[in-house]
Amino acid sequence: xxxxxxxxxxxxxxxxxxxxxxxxxxxxxxxxxxxxxxxxxxxxxxxxxxxxxxxxxxxxxxxxxxxxxxxxxxxxxxxxxxxxxxxxxxxxxxxxxxxxxxxxxxxxxxxxxxxxxxxxxxxxxxxxxxxxxxxxxxxxxxxxxxxxxxxxxxxxxxxxxxxxxxxxxxxxxxxxxxxxxxxxxxxxxxxxxxxxxxxxxxxxxxxxxxxxxxxxxxxxxxxxxxxxxxxxxxxxxxxxxxxxxxxxxxxxxxxxxxxxxx
Amino acid sequence: xxxxxxxxxxxxxxxxxxxxxxxxxxxxxxxxxxxxxxxxxxxxxxxxxxxxxxxxxxxxxxxxxxxxxxxxxxxxxxxxxxxxxxxxxxxxxxxxxxxxxxxxxxxxxxxxxxxxxxxxxxxxxxxxxxxxxxxxxxxxxxxxxxxxxxxxxxxxxxxxxxxxxxxxxxxxxxxxxxxxxxxxxxxxxxxxxxxxxxxxxxxxxxxxxxxxxxxxxxxxxxxxxxxxxxxxxxxxxxxxxxxxxxxxxxxxxxxxxxxxxx
DNA sequence: CAGTGGTCTAGACCACTGC
DNA sequence: CAGTGGTCTAGACCACTGT
Numbered sequence: 001x002x003x004x005x006x007x008x009x010x011x012x013x014x015x016x017x018x019x020x021x022x023x024x025x026x027x028x029x030x031x032x033x034x035x036x037x038x039x040x041x042x043x044x045x046x047x048x049x050x051x052x053x054x055x056x057x058x059x060x061x062x063x064x065x066x067x068x069x070x071x072x073x074x075x076x077x078x079x080x081x082x083x084x085x086x087x088x089x090x091x092x093x094x095x096x097x098x099x100x101x102x103x104x105x106x107x108x109x110x111x112x113x114x115x116x117x118x119x120x121x122x123x124x125x126x127x128x129x130x131x132x133x134x135x136x137x138x139x140x141x142x143x144x145x146x147x148x149x150x151x152x153x154x155x156x157x158x159x160x161x162x163x164x165x166x167x168x169x170x171x172x173x174x175x176x177x178x179x180x181x182x183x184x185x186x187x188x189x190x191x192x193x194x195x196x197x198x199x200x201x202x203x204x205x206x207x208x209x210x211x212x213x214x215x216x217x218x219x220x221x222x223x224x225x226x227x228x229x230x231x232x233x234x235x236x237x238x239x240x241x242x243x244x245x246x247x248x249x250x251x252x253x254x255x256x257x258x259x260x261x262x
Numbered sequence: 263x264x265x266x267x268x269x270x271x272x273x274x275x276x277x278x279x280x281x282x283x284x285x286x287x288x289x290x291x292x293x294x295x296x297x298x299x300x301x302x303x304x305x306x307x308x309x310x311x312x313x314x315x316x317x318x319x320x321x322x323x324x325x326x327x328x329x330x331x332x333x334x335x336x337x338x339x340x341x342x343x344x345x346x347x348x349x350x351x352x353x354x355x356x357x358x359x360x361x362x363x364x365x366x367x368x369x370x371x372x373x374x375x376x377x378x379x380x381x382x383x384x385x386x387x388x389x390x391x392x393x394x395x396x397x398x399x400x401x402x403x404x405x406x407x408x409x410x411x412x413x414x415x416x417x418x419x420x421x422x423x424x425x426x427x428x429x430x431x432x433x434x435x436x437x438x439x440x441x442x443x444x445x446x447x448x449x450x451x452x453x454x455x456x457x458x459x460x461x462x463x464x465x466x467x468x469x470x471x472x473x474x475x476x477x478x479x480x481x482x483x484x485x486x487x488x489x490x491x492x493x494x495x496x497x498x499x500x501x502x503x504x505x506x507x508x509x510x511x512x513x514x515x516x517x518x519x520x521x522x523x524x
Numbered sequence: 525c526a527g528t529g530g531t532c533t534a535g536a537c538c539a540c541t542g543c
Numbered sequence: 544c545a546g547t548g549g550t551c552t553a554g555a556c557c558a559c560t561g562t
């Protein structure tokens with residue numbers, strides 16, 4: 001009687017074509033799905049599993065790495081492997097840039113996070129002039145230089161989003177937009193004050209696995225994709241006045257859009 | 263002089279704290295980023311890398327599995343490891359359900375794919391009556407039973423999307439909607455003919471790693487997330503008349519939305 | 525057939541965690 | 544300190560691919 005024989009895990013089928021490490025992963029996955037291991041719960045240790053299944057450690061590790069890739073579990077050195085808890089998600093509504101949300105002293109992120117009961121933070125704010133990449137340049141109508149505003153957003157101490165806003169330099173230079181804190185209502189309010197009345201936003205959404213850099217910046221665990229949202233703001237003259245490139249931890253976000261049926 | 267000594271890969275830094283397999287992955291990643299290995303190109307074989315770096319095969323495999331998890335490469339049994347090509351993406355515009363796109367004999371998917379020069383297919387079409395899950399039930403205003411329409415979409419033979427539409431059964435029973443082919447303009451055209459004039463759609467977007475089932479259905483390679491889009495269609499009386507749950511291969515899609523600045 | 529990646533073993537030593 | 548996962552070795556045999 002091992003510690004696991006009365007537990008949630010069965011035994012291997014030696015006649016099966018399915019690789020042993022996949023069978024083990026299947027059993028762990030099913031146990032998790034059935035709630036035998038709750039969110040945040042610790043899985044049996046590697047040596048427990050080695051003993052239970054009578055396989056080598058590399059085989060067990062292979063199983064666990066499969067589940068990590070699926071985003072089901074994450075391992076913590078010296079502690080164990082845990083069922084990945086679903087963090088609270090941030091819902092982005094499609095009216096989040098409506099003017100009526102812009103009259104606060106605080107940023108949209110702050111207001112919304114506090115309403116949801118979370119503690120919002122913004123850090124790593126860097127504003128500087130740059131030569132745009134080919135892609136940004138094309139979206140902004142080929143300005144020679146741009147103002148780039150970089151910042152990271154955190155909820156309850158957890159980084160959830162990293163964003164860079166690009167604006168044509170001729171439009172932003174020597175304005176409050178070039179200041180770290182652009183003032184109440186954010187840069188969209190400043191743009192309108194400068195006579196660039198906003199008409200609409202185009203948003204472009206992708207999902208992919210994060211780069212090593214993004215893993216570090218957003219402290220992502222294995223098996224968590226990112227959502228990349230590239231938003232272009234157009235004024236009433238049809239000019240692209242800002243491009244915002246946002247990378248979000250996919251497990252922290254749900255995006256909402258409302259489409260008219262026309 | 264090994265076959266690789268004049269190639270794109272350097273050597274290890276034994277004084278570095280960085281794990282050997284990470285250093286190898288770093289070098290391969292950089293070589294890919296720099297274009298030393300083009301899209302679709304074959305990486306050096308495992309034995310090449312074992313020889314080049316003087317490490318064991320498991321170490322090399324560990325490096326490669328890291329890159330697979332990042333979605334950078336994918337391995338093909340008996341052939342090699344290849345830089346993952348970016349497949350042509352399907353752009354979903356936010357006006358894709360506008361009535362003016364609905365007067366064709368063909369489905370929106372077909373029309374749009376042909377316009378983009380791809381060969382569209384729809385398969386695995388199954389229509390049946392079901393008891394809704396708690397989530398679907400809540401979205402549809404708690405009907406006792408629903409009509410579920412499942413189908414898979416392919417582009418040039420590649421599965422890109424799996425979708426399930428749910429409609430309250432009292433609304434869809436004994437109508438063309440319950441037929442495998444609901445006719446020109448699709449189910450939205452039929453809903454309007456039945457007096458359910460569409461007012462708007464709510465779309466909810468998430469990204470996550472696929473389940474093993476989704477990997478099979480969409481033939482996803484390692485390191486490819488899925489985008490899950492849950493759309494609810496509302497009629498002019500405010501009633502939810504359809505919920506469509508769509509799972510898309512993330513490397514095949516870019517979603518576009520236009521938001522009014524209000 | 526030779527070459528490729530897929531699976532698996534049976535060890536070893538290390539780094540991190542918590543008591 | 545004992546227990547955990549992280550890294551690495553040096554093999555072995557298998558399954559799939561192309562010629």
